[in-house]
Amino acid sequence: MHRKAWYQKPINICCLVTAVWLSQTPAEFCAAAEGSVAGITIRNTQQQELRLPHRTEPDIKRPEEYRPPLQADTGAKLIVKGFYFSGQSIFSQAELLNVIADQQGQELGLSDLQNLAGQLTDYIRSQGYLVAQTYIPEQKVQDGIIEFAIIIGEYDQVLIRNNTEVSLAVLQNQLGPLKSGGYIKKCELERAVYLLGDVAGVDAKATLMPGRRTGTTDLLLDIRPRGKQLSGNFEINNYGSRFTGSNQVGLNITFNNPLQKGDVIAVRAIKSESGLDSGNIGYSLPLTGQGQKLGISFSRLNYELGEAFADINAHGQSDSFELSYETNFLRSRNNNLSGRLSYSRKKLRDVVDGIPDTNKKENIWSLNLTGDNTDRWLGGGANAYALSYSRGKLSTDDAGDAYTANTAGSFAKWNLTFLRQQYLGERLSLLTAFNGQLAEKNLDPGEKLSLGGAYGVRAYPAGEASGDQGYVLNTELRWHLPVNTRLFDSCQLAGFYDTGYVRLNKESWPGFTGENSRRLSGAGLGIYLNKANQYALRLSYAWKIGSEEALAASDKNGRFWIMGSSYF
Template sequence: MKNRSHLPSRAPILNRRAHSLLLAAGLALVWSAPGLAQRPDAGQSLRDIESARPQLLPTPAPQLELTPPAAESPAAEDAGPRLLVTGFGFSGNSVFAQDTLARQLQALAGQELSLAELHAAANGITRFYQQHGYLLAQAYLPPQDIEDGWVRIDIQEGRYDQVTLDNASAVRNEVLQAPLRPLAGQLVERDALDSALLRLNDLPGVKVRSTLRPGSQAGSSDLLVQALPGDRLSGGVELDNYGSKYTGEYRLGGNLNFNNPLALGDQLSLRAMGSDGRQQYQRLSYQLPVGPWLTRVGAAYSNMEYRLGRDFTDLEAHGNARIQSGFLSQPLWRGRNASVYAQLMYDDKRLKDDIDVIDSRGVKRVRLWTAMLSANGQDGWGGGGISQASLAYGYGQLGIDDPIARRADRRTADTQGHFSKLSLSAVRLQRLSQRFSLYTQFNGQWTDRNLDSSEKISLGGPYAVRAYPAGDASGDQGWIGNLELRYAAWPGVETSLFYDYGLTRANKRDWGGSNPVLSRAAAGLGLNWLRDSLRLNVSAAWRVGNDGGQNTRNPAIWAQATWQL
């Protein structure tokens, strides 16, 4: 019998290595199939963190104390001589033409009017001006000799005499005076006054009150603006289960705003979040107002780190996203009932995804310019409501560092290179009765080519189709609709019934022989509880119809608790 030498067995090590390689290879086949569940990466993880539901809040009206001019008092009795009126002429009017004003009184032409009725006609012109926002305009009958039945009405349209700032805040005078300077010498008009005061109220760290009082000249008014100290710090803490099961479902986060740190009406903001898995996120941003229209200019830096667990633990997959951003924001129209904003943003995203078990190192860079037009408003239609909408156009470029990854991308999704996308969002909260309201929301995205995961739209998550996990059914283009019937059960307690539906196409351009249109639907119940600065939101959502082949009847439970400073 031959002697056999015995060496330490390497079978367990080889088996583990082979298992990991086979797992990686098998998962790679799954990830390359369009429309199927994909491994979360830096782009998707970043999207899930930065998504949020729009906050619909009414715009508080500016605090304005107004001493209106006294209206002409008609005679106590409709007595005395009557005059056959042929028509009316006007003096002192610059806003409205003679014909426009004459049409307001055309029903009186050809009638015999008393002095009291002539005063009432002048008061009608005053009301016409004030209904169009000219708060201090006054029309009156001057002493005159009436010839051929033509009656003259003089108009004082009301101009600013002095605009005075009483600044008790920490914001510098020159910042607060910027939107007030254009008012000097102009007509006192509500929209222009509201715009100036609301722009001042938008500044962090300041609260504004104003008073209009008679000026030193006839028909003029002085505007006194008081700037009071606002909150130097603001922010909040939040706890939720909105995270991915692969990076940690339970998340604790907070944000802190330092208002007016340099006395420029500026703001320094910090945000941080961590999950019970291995995901961390930090964001630092700074913005300040510039110029006479208080254009907001800002910059931000974000960092996100993640490591995958559960089904992907053996891959030892991890990565990060680092984003440098700059932005401009300008109110095109700022009013108490409606506002319109224009924004220009630039993001430089560096996305890194590593899989240690196969020694894979993936680095991508996305440079994206976005132009956005957004609007919000409140109205009395159908019982009253609040609306918000935005339209954004993005143009960017994706670069892939690794040559092997670039070649693989060209043979498959072909995402590298220039791309553009159009995004539309619309929200409406409609009052139905004293207790019932209806909330509707639409989000859509369209693109000209296949996109990186950081630019896609997903159907699943707490702000989309709520019966599915965050990041589910991601696609290059698609849309999501939400419908909620809300009921105010008690003060601070609101319940809701909701239905969510969405469609996505996995890829704009087909590859790999399959490019399904994915649909998701859900119905559920919600509860919102608010007391002072503490808010609790809970929802339970069940899948309706096609559930992506996952065949589960268990509801998805989403919960979030927030506390505001």
């Protein structure tokens, strides 16, 4: 069949550029309908792994327990008919009586009563009152009723010893309900210590000391510098796209506390061997609320397609702006949950010689929930998860979009990411990761989900199989070798299996032909080496399972991935 030359079909050329980038078959590329290569490139550079947090215990030092004078144990016993609890108004008499109810009517001596006081102390502390104590006051027993006095524990003075350049007001904002006269609750104190530690460049230690009055406790928060004010890492990898250069270098720089407000300036830059230059600068600032932050960021990306598209000078640019608000709902040693609301505005332009430029604008609101927790299920494990809902509006001057995918206008999508590390032994663990997306309509290529690449089905290249909705599932068995040498202090051997499915277009349209879905699978081996705070190296090799061909790059039975990072 006779085909027109590319310069006679300007609209389809833009389809072709996008289609190759999206790794779709010739029959599928019309479904892409003039997608934004700039948008896809942004998506690829922003792909990152969801990471399990490093667990640390809150640094809290408790005071010595108050021990009131007791009468000497003469060995005498009496039949106890009941108990009375004084000194507090939090727990009802019935609730406390239920803890030691089986001792009513028993013949008890002083040592037995002291053991009961210990049981009551343990119960009250298990309800979150960190320094609560029960003791037996001097008393005259009447009608066989024994009195237990309870000290719940209240703050007297809450003091901050600030040894950093962060302003005192920023630190005080993280304390929340910790104030003079308040009860000493374990969850509230731990939350405050963790949130203080979340302030850029800050480490916090809490010391509880006897207060000026019986039953009260002073809290001293010792704030010390943590890490360097200027830090970052330099990275090299082959995670990029074939058409803009698979080999990439990256630089991340973090500048803590530039305005002495616990604020952070973060800079990220990526450059490929040919065709890609990307930069982002962001600023975040703690707000007056406990664990709240305001963020703003700007980014620019320039790309130029090589290989098959070099002759038509396919290139483009994107600029984006984002404003965000973040807050912590839960902050503790075993459970954390934060929320983030953001607004972003993007301007994208794709250029091909001989045809009009394609210009797009996106306005997107996103709501994100991110959390992690630990558990004891089947020997214990750790989880990290993220759920997001994004709703936006796309405007474009691409006339062909209305007759094909019709991506312009309002759109929405859901994203879910889940990661679990299951402990199988002292040195063996199983990691399972899930990344899924659901869309309400056909999406612009920059909003699609890709299966291939270093964070997806690793047997396929970056950008392979992009669709409006689908999922990627990774399972990885890791063996932690007992290595501690001059070069590395951590070494993990891994065997993994990846699989994924995408629906290329949520809805087809008249004239659409070809398959509308793809399923990819692969397996492989990896080795991950690390020297704490100095450098890291990740190597993996993956091979395909099944007959599905790679389209985003030359088809191979196996694919090698490497990433090296040096910290400063």
